[in-house]
Amino acid sequence: MRDSKCSKKFPKPFQTQTSTSDDGYPKYRRRSPDQGGQSATVRNYDIDNRWIVPYNPLLLKIFDAHINVELYSSIKSIQYVTKYINKGSDQATFSIQSPNEVETYQSGRYICSSEAVWRILSFEVHDRAPTIVHLAVHLENGQRVYSSYALKMISRKLTYDRVPSYYTWNQSSKTFQRRKQGTVVDGFPGIKKTDALGRVYVIHPNNSECFHLRMLLHVVKSPTSFAHLRTVQGVIYNTYQMACKAMGLLEDDSHWENTLSEQLFAVPLHH
Template sequence: MEHIHQFISAEIPNIQQDPALYSLVKEFMIHGPCGAQNVNYPCMVDNKCSKNFLTNFSKHTSIDENGFPIYRRKNDGSFVEKSGVQLDNRNVVPYNKYLLKRYRAHINVEWCNQGSSIKYLFKYITKGPDRATVTFVQNNSGSNKDDIVDEIKEYYDCRYLSACEASWRIYGYDVHYRNPSVMRLPFHLPNQQQVVYGADDDIDNVLNQPSVASSMFTCWMERNKLYKQAKKTNLC
């Protein structure tokens, strides 16, 4: 896990080696003081820090049983003074050195390896803003003609492309992809199907499996039939 330190740090830098980074970490990336030292800090909920500070010292970066990183925070005596309180590496919010120097602002950088984290990051980008459509139409009350509704035009008017989807289309990437584009649906004559089984499998159990009498073609036909029935009953 040492490669994580190339991108993420959770320690106070040496003031002699990099005084500029030290000042930025002190100004933007130190949490607190909270807890018993300041019970009125905004993060305090039920007399506990809602951001899980103070963290523990750690000599090495590791991953806990839930897949979350435990960053290296050495107990080397480094500290910064904030509001009259000395805060050490346990109060450092994980950051990227380049981004911190580049933008000179609070930028919390975390290492993640879970799909739920990616979904959380992109769900607000892809869902788009709310939109209301208002139109002026001629009042046909008194006439027997039904109002003409152009469903295709309404679909395009209410369509929304987010920034990431627009970029994907501008660069010409595939929106849908399947390889091969045609799927084979093999089927067999009666009693001429292929049956795959292990050397120790019971022959009666093998012959009684539902998949023995079916094929890719018949499964697809049955699934398509069920889909049509569900569509007629407004189930999908």
């Protein structure tokens, strides 16, 4: 649906075929009476297809309201819908003149009928789902976090970003604790899971070690120490970047070297 503020001026020009303009809005076919279009006289006004907007008779009958329907082929249509759904209540500024000609200005809030009913019935005004838990990243000795989740059996299969689904962070004790509400996990008595998602804070690549530490936290399951994160196949690497490279998480020129080696051995030698 489109309101009067966004409607284009009428009457529209006649058009033989439907086309899409540069801004994504369609230009519908509007045949003139000479081309088979319809015309009529309503309340002493002559109207034709130039004055008709796309509509759905079923919706008009159901809602008993003015509803026009259009088909869009641009991202602007999504922006339009999102803007008008989330823009909040309208506001208006008006003035009141008293008999003594003293002018007072007030900022008034307009509440439409649908919002009034929504609030009278005590419906939730807003909601967010699922829960997003932000997870911090720090280098060794940067911040101490005492975590008990690594000692639990279920956590042996979890990476850092999946921990919030099963555990909650206790800010006072600085520890992860089992969730008391949620769906029971089969095979793990006492463990419950929710749809909460963990999102690790973004680290700029210029902060190389912390950036590669964040990368390892999404791969290594149930790390028990910082040294554990740097351990790959029993080898403890000095840096997180070296550990990422050993795990194949970083791109290098090895695939080019392997390709050249394969081509070299594939070329027959002539004496």
